[in-house]
Amino acid sequence: MHYIDVFNGDADGICALIQLRKTSSQQAQLVTGVKRDINLLKYVEATPEHHISVLDISFDKNRQDIARLLNQGASIEYFDHHYRGEPVQHPRLQTFIDDQSSTLCTGLIVDQHIGGKFRAWALVAAFGDNLNAPAWSLGKQSGFSDESLTMLQHLGMYINYNSYGGSLSDLFFHPDVLYQHLQPFDSPLDFMAEDTFIYNTLDTGYKEDIAKAKTSPYLYQSATAAVVFLHNEKWARRVSGVYINELANQYPERAHAVITENSDNTCTVSIRKPLDRETMPADQLARQFASGGGRKSAAGINALHTDQTGQFIEAFKKYFS
Numbered sequence: 027m028h029y030i031d032v033f034n035g036d037a038d039g040i041c042a043l044i045q046l047r048k049t050s051s052q053q054a055q056l057v058t059g060v061k062r063d064i065n066l067l068k069y070v071e072a073t074p075e076h077h078i079s080v081l082d083i084s085f086d087k088n089r090q091d092i093a094r095l096l097n098q099g100a101s102i103e104y105f106d107h108h109y110r111g112e113p114v115q116h117p118r119l120q121t122f123i124d125d126q127s128s129t130l131c132t133g134l135i136v137d138q139h140i141g142g143k144f145r146a147w148a149l150v151a152a153f154g155d156n157l158n159a160p161a162w163s164l165g166k167q168s169g170f171s172d173e174s175l176t177m178l179q180h181l182g183m184y185i186n187y188n189s190y191g192g193s194l195s196d197l198f199f200h201p202d203v204l205y206q207h208l209q210p211f212d213s214p215l216d217f218m219a220e221d222t223f224i225y226n227t228l229d230t231g232y233k234e235d236i237a238k239a240k241t242s243p244y245l246y247q248s249a250t251a252a253v254v255f256l257h258n259e260k261w262a263r264r265v266s267g268v269y270i271n272e273l274a275n276q277y278p279e280r281a282h283a284v285i286t287e288n289s290d291n292t293c294t295v296s297i298r299k300p301l302d303r304e305t306m307p308a309d310q311l312a313r314q315f316a317s318g319g320g321r322k323s324a325a326g327i328n329a330l331h332t333d334q335t336g337q338f339i340e341a342f343k344k345y346f347s
């Protein structure tokens with residue numbers, strides 16, 4: 027049997043796979059990319075000799091390739107928390123998908139699947155997806171100190187930060203390289219104690235990029251919604267997703283959008299629902315635009331035409347008012 031591991035390049039994808047491979051260790055071909063590169067299954071070719079594990083990318087967005095790979099004879103196990111759409115029944119397809127709970131991420135779904143054996147990695151996954159409250163309470167329940175949880179939270183933020191970018195050349199570390207560095211460690215706390223280069227590189231990069239983001243202009247700002255604009259720069263593509271999480275945490279009553287300019291007359295849009303206010307789900311707004319998608323709390327539009335920026339801001343203000 028040949029194994030292929032297909033995973034989102036963010037903290038949730040990486041730390042979900044770490045847990046899975048610590049539990050059933052096997053040599054696998056790795057397929058991953060920047061966080062927004064979610065149609066990862068299109069890069070995969072299979073035969074009946076292939077078993078494919080897929081983590082943290084939307085089932086719905088990969089539906090055609092799932093059908094193709096099953097037709098090619100592969101078996102697939104699928105772990106995710108993004109929009110699933112119509113379920114698929116197939117004897118060689120096993121799914122562990124929960125796209126309803128806003129307190130679960132793929133790393134926590136794998137944690138349940140393996141009985142919490144590598145809990146600290148599951149917590150890094152959850153912190154990476156900005157699930158701070160669920161991660162903190164599960165961490166306390168599991169006996170972690172406040173100090174350890176703060177460290178896991180930072181690592182999750184930094185691995186997540188590393189995954190944002192228009193292309194791999196924007197990133198400090200290719201996600202598969204990062205995975206290979208992290209995977210040997212039973213606990214992320216051991217990783218942080220032993221391998222300081224990666225952590226320090228991301229820590230410095232994060233702080234510098236956030237400082238630049240804080241000087242960026244608001245296109246709209248009220249008590250219920252705010253829209254920030256970032257120019258077409260490497261640092262902006264890297265920081266957009268973590269900057270919006272920081273804004274969401276700082277202003278929990280407010281909805282946020284960060285619009286990042288691309289070089290081809292499009293913008294990439296990140297959307298966060300208010301953390302402390304009940305509203306409509308963020309992904310439903312995103313899906314009103316072509317190339318939009320995501321989850322209830324966090325969603326985005328990959329390529330919004332620059333002409334549609336005004337239209338998006340109007341829709342966003344109305345949606346979250």
Ligand SMILES: [Mn+2]
Binds near residue numbers: 131
């Ligand atoms: Mn995730």
